[in-house]
Structures are given as structure tokens and as C-alpha cells.
Amino acid sequence: MKLYEKYPISLTNSLSGKKEKFETLVPGFVGMYVCGPTVYNFVHLGNTRTFLSFDIISRYLRFLGYKVRYVRNITDVGHLVGDADEGEDKIGKKARLEQLEPMEIVKRYTEDFQNVMRQFNILPPSIEPSATGHIVEQINITKKLIDLGLAYEANGSVYFDVKKYNSSHHYGILSGRNIEELIESGRELDSQDEKREKIDFALWKKAAPEHIMRWPSPWGDGFPGWHIECTVMSTKYLGETFDIHGGGMDLKFPHHECEIAQATGANGKSPVRFWIHSNMLTVNGQKMSKSLGNSFLPSELFTGSHPLLEKGYSPMTVRFFMLQSHYSSTLDFSNEALNAAEKGFKKLNNALTLIKSLTHPSKITNQNSELEKTLLDQIDKCFQNMSDDFNTAKTLAVLFEMASQINTWANQKESLAQVSEDTFEKFKSTYIAMMEEVLGLKEETSGNNDLLDGTINVLIGLRKKVRADKNFALSDKIRDDLKAIGIKLKDGKEGEMSYEIE
RNA sequence: GACUGCGUAGCCAAGUGGUAAGGCGAUGGUCUGCAAAACCAUUAAUCGUGGGUUCGAUCCCCACCGCAGUCUCCA
Numbered sequence: 001m002k003l004y005e006k007y008p009i010s011l012t013n014s015l016s017g018k019k020e021k022f023e024t025l026v027p028g029f030v031g032m033y034v035c036g037p038t039v040y041n042f043v044h045l046g047n048t049r050t051f052l053s054f055d056i057i058s059r060y061l062r063f064l065g066y067k068v069r070y071v072r073n074i075t076d077v078g079h080l081v082g083d084a085d086e087g088e089d090k091i092g093k094k095a096r097l098e099q100l101e102p103m104e105i106v107k108r109y110t111e112d113f114q115n116v117m118r119q120f121n122i123l124p125p126s127i128e129p130s131a132t133g134h135i136v137e138q139i140n141i142t143k144k145l146i147d148l149g150l151a152y153e154a155n156g157s158v159y160f161d162v163k164k165y166n167s168s169h170h171y172g173i174l175s176g177r178n179i180e181e182l183i184e185s186g187r188e189l190d191s192q193d194e195k196r197e198k199i200d201f202a203l204w205k206k207a208a209p210e211h212i213m214r215w216p217s218p219w220g221d222g223f224p225g226w227h228i229e230c231t232v233m234s235t236k237y238l239g240e241t242f243d244i245h246g247g248g249m250d251l252k253f254p255h256h257e258c259e260i261a262q263a264t265g266a267n268g269k270s271p272v273r274f275w276i277h278s279n280m281l282t283v284n285g286q287k288m289s290k291s292l293g294n295s296f297l298p299s300e301l302f303t304g305s306h307p308l309l310e311k312g313y314s315p316m317t318v319r320f321f322m323l324q325s326h327y328s329s330t331l332d333f334s335n336e337a338l339n340a341a342e343k344g345f346k347k348l349n350n351a352l353t354l355i356k357s358l359t360h361p362s363k364i365t366n367q368n369s370e371l372e373k374t375l376l377d378q379i380d381k382c383f384q385n386m387s388d389d390f391n392t393a394k395t396l397a398v399l400f401e402m403a404s405q406i407n408t409w410a411n412q413k414e415s416l417a418q419v420s421e422d423t424f425e426k427f428k429s430t431y432i433a434m435m436e437e438v439l440g441l442k443e444e445t446s447g448n449n450d451l452l453d454g455t456i457n458v459l460i461g462l463r464k465k466v467r468a469d470k471n472f473a474l475s476d477k478i479r480d481d482l483k484a485i486g487i488k489l490k491d492g493k494e495g496e497m498s499y500e501i502e
Numbered sequence: 503g504a505c506u507g508c509g510u511a512g513c514c515a516a517g518u519g520g521u522a523a524g525g526c527g528a529u530g531g532u533c534u535g536c537a538a539a540a541c542c543a544u545u546a547a548u549c550g551u552g553g554g555u556u557c558g559a560u561c562c563c564c565a566c567c568g569c570a571g572u573c574u575c576c577a
Binding site for chain 2: 398
């Protein structure tokens with residue numbers, strides 16, 4: 001029996017707004033597509049949260065035994081600048097501002113993005129396709145939609161005919177919007193006169209002469225519309241219908257709605273079985289975004305250089321912080337919350353280090369069947385909580401209980417003999433796996449420098465000596481002076497000493 | 503204005519038709535020469551307001567208030 005059969009997943013499908021049982025199109029396999037970043041700037045922490053959420057989802061699916069193909073795109077073309085007069089490519093605009101080639105920008109920010117993902121221990125997707133690598137496919141599907149009568153050309157651009165689509169399908173199925181209201185209340189855009197209706201969206205945009213990124217097409221030189229890339233890339237690598245499509249809440253409308261319309265129009269079937277939307281990271285209750293000026297760069301967070309921060313926080317602290325809330329809730333970001341997370345994570349991290357060093361005495365002396373039952377229950381709960389809409393917050397609550405148990409064992413090694421070796425091993429492997437494989441919380445070690453480690457050990461040796469001599473004044477001075485420079489000495493039960501860098 | 507979602511202890515944050523996880527903080531204790539860490543115990547929520555359904559609602563429905571997001575590029 002596969003783990004995914006033992007612990008079947010249920011998840012909230014944005015399409016229905018309800019929690020549903022997760023069933024894959026092909027048994028044992030999962031196709032998952034997530035809207036990736038637009039690489040025209042550094043990724044901020046808000047972006048990171050979304051990718052973390054889907055990192056957890058893909059990790060857990062794999063952990064349960066599914067074979068997962070996870071596709072996350074890189075948008076390196078196609079976004080229109082909102083306040084620009086004409087449909088202008090965001091990347092193209094920035095290129096001119098900085099006097100750089102578009103591809104130079106794309107490369108720089110793609111590398112930054114991937115680097116940040118690595119720091120947070122967010123695993124790379126199976127395929128990371130770029131929009132510019134799929135121009136041909138985007139032209140082809142645009143042609144197909146024209147042939148089907150669902151798109152029309154106007155002045156070198158091609159638009160999707162939403163009203164036409166809506167006559168046989170439901171536009172608004174995902175976002176709950178009403179097409180009539182959209183037509184009435186839609187904002188005037190400058191390319192309005194080209195479009196039949198305000199809500200029609202571009203599949204292909206004609207490039208102005210000064211536009212740098214451009215490709216030849218049957219309609220002249222231009223570039224693809226924003227929504228079409230995701231449809232093309234998801235279809236190409238996952239098929240016309242696939243299991244999971246994810247992204248940030250802010251993409252639900254219009255982006256995902258448009259994707260559904262295009263794909264359904266072109267292929268005659270609904271593209272996605274389960275839509276998952278992750279919620280926003282907020283700062284003082286407001287969405288973190290570049291334009292609001294309240295965004296944090298990951299590097300500012302690690303070093304503490306952002307004016308709103310008191311100090312720096314490690315990547316794993318931040319990762320833990322985000323996992324304490326459910327992906328579908330907004331998460332508010334503050335110094336206080338981050339400090340609490342730092343301490344909480346340290347606790348789990350210490351237990352992780354400890355459990356790795358603990359071994360069972362291989363025989364039971366004074367069996368405690370109640371404890372045994374509790375442990376087995378905790379193991380089971382980890383899976384059940386994760387299978388319940390990837391509830392990392394609930395899972396962490398169990399891990400905290402497990403950490404307490406680990407500390408107890410570490411303090412009283414003889415208590416290990418109260419449970420069977422089999423249960424202990426299960427407990428141990430579950431704790432380690434949940435931490436490292438599923439939640440991706442890597443062990444953070446304080447000593448990472450041999451020279452420093454050696455130096456401190458010399459001081460520890462000295463301190464042991466003077467302590468044995470009952471020279472407490474000197475032993476305290478060694479400890480206090482080290483503490484003053486951020487090194488915390490801890491005396492163990494059996495006279496051993498360890499240290500920790502703060 | 504329309505649509506979507508949220509409002510739980512000092513702070514962060516889960517969750518449920520039968521009065522509510524966990525973390526941080528606070529208090530007391532154990533351990534320690536003293537600390538730190540750890541362990542034990544204690545602490546704090548009339549679950550935004552007002553109605554309705556129900557034997558019973560914080561969780562279901564309605565209204566209202568407040569907040570956020572989307573409707574324009576956005577994770």
C-alpha cells in the first residue's frame with residue numbers, strides 16, 4: 001500500500017471553494033504547474049512565500065510516493081506596463097532604462113531568483129520553461145483560436161473574444177465574476193478601440209518600432225500576451241488536462257481566469273482539475289509589494305539591513321515562520337513574530353540534532369505502553385495533518401510535542417528503554433523526514449568554521465580546568481566574555497560543554 | 503461599486519456543530535556553584551457586532567461593522 005493511499009490528501013480547490021479529495025488523472029502521477037516569477041526585478045519575500053507553499057506541496061506529494069512533474073515557468077517577456085501608453089513590454093522598458101540588453105536583465109534576475117530559492121531550501125521544479133523559449137507554440141495556439149472564431153486580429157494584435165467564448169462556456173468560473181458587470185465596469189485602456197469589448201485580452205501584441213523584444217508572426221512583429229505563455233507551457237509539458245495549477249491569490253483574476261478561457265477554447269476541455277491559490281504576505285496588514293514600498297528583499301532580511309528590522313534572521317527561521325500559518329491565510333510579518341519564530345525553530349532544530357545522535361538500547365526494560373501509543377499517534381498525526389490540505393501549522397504543533405519527547409530522552413537516556421526499538425526508529429525517522437524532507441527545514445549548525453571551533457574548544461578546555469578547581473570567578477569570566485561577543489557556552493549534565501553562536 | 507477572503511488569548515497562529523492546537527511571552531518549580539539549555543506546573547480567548555437555524559454555534563445562514571486582496575503589471 002502506497003503512503004498516498006494510506007493518507008489520502010484533501011485540498012481546497014479554488015474552483016469550487018471547497019475542500020475536495022485529491023485524485024490524480026493518472027494513478028500515482030501528479031502534473032503540477034505553478035506561475036513563476038517575472039524576472040525584471042529582485043524577488044521579494046512575498047513572492048517567496050508562494051514558491052515555498054508549492055515547494056511543500058510538491059515535497060509532500062513525492063514523499064507520499066507520487067511521481068510528480070512540477071513545472072514552474074520563468075516569465076521573461078510579455079507583461080504590459082500598466083501606466084505606459086502603449087502595450088509595452090516591462091522587460092523591454094527596464095532594459096532601456098538601464099542601458100542593458102533584455103536578455104541580460106532576464107539572466108541577472110533569473111539567477112537572483114534561483115539563488116534565493118536555494119537559500120530558502122526551495123527545491124527546483126522538474127521543468128523551468130521560459131516564455132521566450134515558447135514563442136512558436138504561442139503563435140500556434142493564437143492561430144488556432146482565430147481559426148476557431150474565438151480570437152480576432154486588430155491592427156497587428158490579436159485578442160481573445162471573451163463574449164464569444166462566454167456564449168458557450170462560463171467566463172468567470174474561477175473568480176466568480178459576472179461578465180456583464182465586467183463589461184460595464186472595466187477600466188478604459190488605451191488599446192480599447194482595437195478591442196471589441198473591454199474584457200477581451202491580448203494573445204499577441206503588435207510591437208511598437210522602438211520595442212526591443214519582438215518576434216515575427218503572421219500578424220507582423222510583436223510579442224505574446226501575458227496569459228498565453230502559461231497555457232502553452234502547461235499544455236506542452238503536462239497535457240491538455242492536468243492535476244494541479246497553482247499561483248498567488250493575486251493571479252486568480254484575470255490571469256488564471258484567462259488561462260482557463262484560452263485553454264478550454266482551444267482544446268475543448270477544462271485544463272485544470274485542482275486550482276490552488278496561496279495567500280499574500282502582509283506587512284502591518286498590507287500586501288507586501290514593490291509598488292507599496294513595503295517589500296523586503298531576502299538579503300535584507302538575512303542581514304537585518306532593512307529599516308523595519310531590528311536584526312537579521314536566518315533563511316530557515318523565515319521558512320519556519322512562514323510554515324506556521326496555512327498557505328491560504330494571509331501572514332503578517334513583524335519583528336515580534338520573527339523573533340518568536342527564531343526561538344521556536346531553534347527548539348525544533350536542537351531536537352533534530354539530538355534525535356540523530358540518539359540510539360535505542362535495543363531492549364525494553366520498563367515498558368510504558370501509554371507512551372508507546374502516544375508516539376505512534378504522533379507519527380500518524382504528522383501524516384494526517386499534512387494530508388489535510390498541507391497543513392504545516394498543525395504538523396509543526398505535533399513536531400513540537402515530539403521535540404519535547406526527544407529532549408526528555410536526551411536528558412534521561414534510560415527512558416529510551418520504555419518503548420520498543422521499532423517504535424523508536426519509526427519515531428526518529430518520522431521526525432527527521434518531516435523536518436528535512438517534507439518541511440525542508442535544514443539543520444542549522446552554529447559552528448561552521450574549523451578554526452573558530454578549535455579556538456573555542458581551547459577555551460572550553462580551560463574553563464573545564466578552572467571549574468574543576470572551583471575557580472568560579474575565572475570560569476564565569478570566560479563564559480561572560482564569550483557571551484559578550486555572541487558565543488553562548490552551555491554546561492551539560494556530565495560536565496561536558498557545548499557552545500552556540502547567537 | 504462588484505467579486506473573493508479574513509476578523510480566535512499580550513503577540514504570531516491552527517481548528518471544530520457539543521465552550522478552543524501549537525509557538526513566543528509571563529509566573530513558579532526541578533536541574534546547576536551560578537547561568538544557559540532542558541523538563542514539570544501555572545497563566546491568559548464570553549472565538550468582530552446583532553439576528554436566525556439547531557437540543558446545542560466560535561464553526562451553518564442573514565445583516566452590519568472593520569480589514570485585506572482582485573477588478574490595471576503583480577506571488
